[in-house]
Amino acid sequence: MDLLAHLPALQVVVPMLSAPLMVMLQPRGLAWAGATATALVSFAIAIALTLAVLDGHVIEYAMGGGQRLSE
Structure with a gap:
C-alpha cells in the first residue's frame, strides 16, 4: 500500500x-x-504532499465512492 496515495x-x-x-x-x-x-x-503531511507535487506527481483522492466524471 502506498502511503502517498492516502495523504x-x-x-x-x-x-x-x-x-x-x-x-x-x-x-x-x-x-x-x-x-x-x-x-x-x-x-509533515503537508510537506510530503508539497514535495510530491514538486516532483511531478498529480495528487487526487476520490472520496465518498463517487464516480470520476473526467478522464
Whole structure:
C-alpha cells in the first residue's frame, strides 16, 4: 500500500479525529503535547504532499465512492 496515495485524506482526518481526544486529555499539559504532536504530523503531511507535487506527481483522492466524471 502506498502511503502517498492516502495523504490527502489523512491531512483532513488526523486533526479531525484528534480534536475530540485533546478535549478529554487531562492534565492540560498533556492536551497541549497532543495538540502539538497533531500539528507536527499535519505539517509533515503537508510537506510530503508539497514535495510530491514538486516532483511531478498529480495528487487526487476520490472520496465518498463517487464516480470520476473526467478522464
